Amino acid sequence: MRTLQLQRFAAGERTERATPRRRQEARKEGRVARSPELTSAVAFAAVLVALRILGPAVWGEWENLIQRDLGGSALKSWTVEGVRALMATQVMAAARIMLPIAAVAAVIGLAAAVMQVRPLFVPQLLLPDFQRISPATGWRRIASLQGALEALKSLLKLAAVVGVAYTSLASLAHQMINLSAAELDAVPGILGRAVFNLAIRVACAMVVIAAIDYVYQRYSLERSLRMSKQELKDELKETEGNPLVKSAVRRRARQIASRRMMQNVAKADVVITNPTHYAVALAYQSDTMNAPQVVAKGADFVAQEIRRRAEEHDVPLVENPPLAQALYRTVDIGQEIPPDLYQAVAEVLAYVYRMRAKGRR
Missing domain, CATH: 3.40.1690.10 (secretion proteins EscU)
Known part of the structure; x- marks a missing residue:
């Protein structure tokens, strides 16, 4: 014998999909589906790709810079002013060398953020909200079911990344055993490639996890925007007027x-x-x-x-x-x-x- 779920017919049960008007109002309030992890993961992957393409040129320029500034350092008098000038020169040169890679990361990260939410500016979010910094409010948010789910999600992300890193380091350990037989000049290249491969695997894992998180965020937003039948009727009255x-x-x-x-x-x-x-x-x-x-x-x-x-x-x-x-x-x-x-x-x-x-x- 089937039992009827009468609660599904209750006026307050939110079982209906959100209307375009409700979605627009939520967007004006800044309630959109987005995953910060996806932005950071895509930016990290973009940095690795940029290093793969621009890495040889960056490393060659850095070698020339070190040889120029430190090659004849033994003949120079090491003074406080000289060291300060040398450090300032090195820092400025390093910033100039790394600027293209940083620009790639910034552009790709911004594009990933915009693709998630489309161009959106919410001035209300720029205003300080003292309830967010209230200890009581923060504790209630942490102790709530949503806070527990967020903590569990963060632990799962960390476990996945650590697992990928561990397996990569395990394979790297086998390569380290063979380094004793390699020539000294080849060791930096071998280590560099191993570390880069490790970073690539971690980046891929981060992108996959962040994509899953973005899908979850969209699902969570859809659930939060659902409407009851009474809310649909009220909105219809507001938009089209009272039928009577x-x-x-x-x-x-x-x-x-x-x-x-x-x-x-x-x-x-x-x-x-x-x-x-x-x-x-x-x-x-x-x-x-x-x-x-x-x-x-x-x-x-x-x-x-x-x-x-x-x-x-x-x-x-x-x-x-x-x-x-x-x-x-x-x-x-x-x-x-x-x-x-x-x-x-x-x-x-x-x-x-x-x-x-x-x-x-």
């Missing part, structure tokens, strides 16, 4: 339009009827209109009201069912009749004008 109010407005608009239409019946030249189901009032002024114009039309009760108004204002009534139906179905109020009805309407107007000339209704 909208219905009342439409009803009022129809009443105003109907009243204005009935007032136009008095200005009509003729009312063509079906005889009881349809009524269409036409007006024609040769100096301002290219063709006769429908000033009022209706069916059933509205048609009866149009005929009554026409009789009150001595507007001629002409019974012509095919023409009345054609006008009612094809011409809107305020529009001129189509050319294919010119002949039929002209005959009706000519008949009306003849009757007026004879003094008959």
Whole structure:
């Protein structure tokens, strides 16, 4: 026997996907899916790639710099001022040499951050929030379930990186045993390649872990943005208006339009009827209109009201069912009749004008 989960139908249960408006409001508040670890991991991988490409040139320039400044140091008098000048020169030269690699890391890291959240500027986040630095608030955040999950996630990340580093160091240890048989000049190159391979593996592990974290952040954000059925109804009322109010407005608009239409019946030249189901009032002024114009039309009760108004204002009534139906179905109020009805309407107007000339209704 199946049991119904009635809580799923509760008004407060957040089971509905977030609307575009709710997502936009959350974005304005800075609530977006992002993983800082992904930015740092991609930047670290970019640094390694830049070192792989630019490393030989950087190392060669550094060797020339050391030979130039320290090659003849034995002949120089070592003074405090000389050492300070030498250190300043070395630091500035090192910064200049490493600048391209740092620029690559900065650009790639910025691109990774922008790709996660797209261009976003939230001035509210620049203001100080004293609740964040409150010890009580911080302790509640740490002791909460979310804090425990974040701590567990950090431990898993650390364990994964340490595991990759350990396996890489284990393979590096086997290489160290063979260094005794290598020539002394080849040792730095062997060690450099081993360390670089270790860094590459760690970077790959960091990128994979950060990508998983980014997927989790998106999932967590989606869950936090979910809405209840009542919230959906409230938002619909705010964006589109209360249905009852909208219905009342439409009803009022129809009443105003109907009243204005009935007032136009008095200005009509003729009312063509079906005889009881349809009524269409036409007006024609040769100096301002290219063709006769429908000033009022209706069916059933509205048609009866149009005929009554026409009789009150001595507007001629002409019974012509095919023409009345054609006008009612094809011409809107305020529009001129189509050319294919010119002949039929002209005959009706000519008949009306003849009757007026004879003094008959």
